[in-house]
Amino acid sequence: LDDLLSEGVKGRRVLLRADLNVPLDGDKITDDGRIRAVLPTLNALREAGARVTVVSHLGRPKGEPDPKYTLQPVANRLGELLGKPVAFATDTVGESARAAVAGLGDGDVALLENLRFNKGETSKDEAERGGFAAQLAEFADVYVDDAFGAVHRKHASVFDVAALLPRYTGGLVQRELDVLSKLTGDPERPYVVILGGSKVSDKLAVIEALLPKVDKLLIGGGMCFTFLKAQGHEVGKSLLQDEMVATCADLLARGGGKIVLPVDVVTADKFAADAKTQVVAADAIPAEELGLDIGPESVTLFAQAVESAKTVFWNGPMGVFELAPFAAGTRGVAEAITKIDGFSVVGGGDSAAAVRALGIPEDGFSHISTGGGASLEFLEGKALPGITALEA
Numbered sequence: 001l002d003d004l005l006s007e008g009v010k011g012r013r014v015l016l017r018a019d020l021n022v023p024l025d026g027d028k029i030t031d032d033g034r035i036r037a038v039l040p041t042l043n044a045l046r047e048a049g050a051r052v053t054v055v056s057h058l059g060r061p062k063g064e065p066d067p068k069y070t071l072q073p074v075a076n077r078l079g080e081l082l083g084k085p086v087a088f089a090t091d092t093v094g095e096s097a098r099a100a101v102a103g104l105g106d107g108d109v110a111l112l113e114n115l116r117f118n119k120g121e122t123s124k125d126e127a128e129r130g131g132f133a134a135q136l137a138e139f140a141d142v143y144v145d146d147a148f149g150a151v152h153r154k155h156a157s158v159f160d161v162a163a164l165l166p167r168y169t170g171g172l173v174q175r176e177l178d179v180l181s182k183l184t185g186d187p188e189r190p191y192v193v194i195l196g197g198s199k200v201s202d203k204l205a206v207i208e209a210l211l212p213k214v215d216k217l218l219i220g221g222g223m224c225f226t227f228l229k230a231q232g233h234e235v236g237k238s239l240l241q242d243e244m245v246a247t248c249a250d251l252l253a254r255g256g257g258k259i260v261l262p263v264d265v266v267t268a269d270k271f272a273a274d275a276k277t278q279v280v281a282a283d284a285i286p287a288e289e290l291g292l293d294i295g296p297e298s299v300t301l302f303a304q305a306v307e308s309a310k311t312v313f314w315n316g317p318m319g320v321f322e323l324a325p326f327a328a329g330t331r332g333v334a335e336a337i338t339k340i341d342g343f344s345v346v347g348g349g350d351s352a353a354a355v356r357a358l359g360i361p362e363d364g365f366s367h368i369s370t371g372g373g374a375s376l377e378f379l380e381g382k383a384l385p386g387i388t389a390l391e392a
């Protein structure tokens with residue numbers, strides 16, 4: 001981005017790929033963190049007089065317009081945050097988009113409708129993706145990628161379009177890469193990783209990659225029950241991935257004591273905010289109950305493991321934090337991380353949303369990533385198509 005700014009961008013048309021995939025409740029944005037994260041890049045471009053066309057995906061529509069996934073609420077919020085209206089195009093590469101782009105003056109911003117309303121965006125067919133990328137490229141003189149959350153996707157707006165225009169790395173993407181590289185390089189020890197979330201299968205690759213590197217790997221969230229089952233415990237009606245039990249047993253055997261599991265859990269008679277709850281030992285979960293959070297002793301255990309860490313990476317809530325009776329585990333672990341005298345990174349997605357939803361000060365962490373899957377794939381050491389395309 002600095003290169004582009006120093007070349008001069010006044011009057012030039014910039015296609016800015018952002019990740020404005022924010023959580024919504026109806027048409028209400030419940031966490032605008034990803035919109036705020038792109039503001040520095042957007043403001044730098046505007047102040048330099050660029051004519052900026054912002055593009056993003058939202059959710060996973062099926063390649064055609066779907067009102068549930070319109071970016072209109074995002075355009076409104078973006079306008080509020082910028083303190084000036086954002087022209088919103090009701091299509092991505094049609095009449096409305098052409099008019100919005102043509103109407104841009106120096107320093108103006110337009111947002112086009114959801115990229116994924118077009119089959120070409122996510123197509124596996126290169127020609128189809130390329131065709132859509134070419135339509136996007138017509139709107140701009142240069143391309144800036146600031147969508148860190150989407151760099152792991154080989155999509156038209158992330159990968160193919162970068163080959164069609166002069167390409168630049170956005171400030172947010174650069175910052176994310178700089179920070180996350182500290183974790184893949186030689187992190188200061190002790191290095192503690194905390195993983196949560198519902199499925200072991202989603203985290204298996206990152207567990208495999210991190211296990212040799214970390215001093216401790218703490219596991220909470222829905223995925224801990226498959227590990228508890230692998231230890232020979234019954235987990236009642238808790239979330240369980242039967243097909244992963246043997247894999248978890250193998251990881252525990254190979255982990256050499258690095259993997260730490262909850263010692264108690266908060267169980268409930270149903271998945272609801274008004275459920276009857278109890279705290280039980282992790283090896284004594286009643287058959288009719290389901291575990292929805294780690295218990296208080298586990299929070300203490302995890303907090304002790306984190307206390308002396310010099311590097312911490314956390315991804316995935318410890319429980320169903322959206323429901324008050326099951327938020328204490330996530331809150332306790334997050335607060336413990338904010339107290340360390342070291343470098344702490346929150347891997348985006350649900351954990352970043354949890355930090356903000358629980359009102360935990362964001363400046364308590366060294367970095368809150370905007371990438372969920374992207375930050376995990378980066379830590380796995382995978383090549384990220386969006387980055388490869390910028391480097392080509």
Ligand code: 3PG
Binds near residue numbers: 060153373374
């Ligand atoms: C995310 O939320 O992780 C990114 O916006 C990517 O979304 P996707 O998983 O639907 O590609």
